[in-house]
Amino acid sequence: MTAREPIRTSDAPPPAGSYSQAIRHQGLVWLAGQTPRTSDGARLNDSSFEVQARQALQNTEAVAVAAGTSLQHAVSVTVYLRDPEDRTEFDDLWRDFVTVPYPARAIVQSDLPGFDIEISAVCAIPE
Structure with a gap:
């Protein structure tokens, strides 16, 4: 069994708790939920939904x-x-950010603390 590899980048906000930004394992990457924070951690919670969503997608x-x-x-x-x-x-x-074929997607209503959106994903690593 191969080891799980944590992923860390300064191009996205640092984790706000005890988790990795992502884990790479066996050809897939599991990305932790990303919120509308800048890479230095500043919260954009007072911004419009469009600004928050674009930042979460960029992260x-x-x-x-x-x-x-x-x-x-x-x-x-x-x-x-x-x-x-x-x-x-x-x-x-x-x-x-995506093109056809679109990935599977679920939209869940959530009482997010201080944000309008959070996004998590699983991505394949291209060969």
Whole structure:
């Protein structure tokens, strides 16, 4: 069995707790939930949904790239939204980061502490 490899990049905010930004293992990368924080950890919770969503997507992409993949290789994505009505606006932004075939995706309503969105993903590592 191969070891799990933690991924760390300064291009995304540091973990806010005892977890890795991502774990690479057996051809896949599991990305921890990314929120709308800048790479230095500043919270964008007072910003519009569009600004928050774009930052969360950029953070997710930065961690994926650090692991040797990208959201273009996502196989599953979970999007946590405070307000499910934001799903249409999210979907418009989402297409700037992924193309057909789109990954499997779930949108979950969540009472996020201080944010409107959080995104986690599983990405394949391209061969």
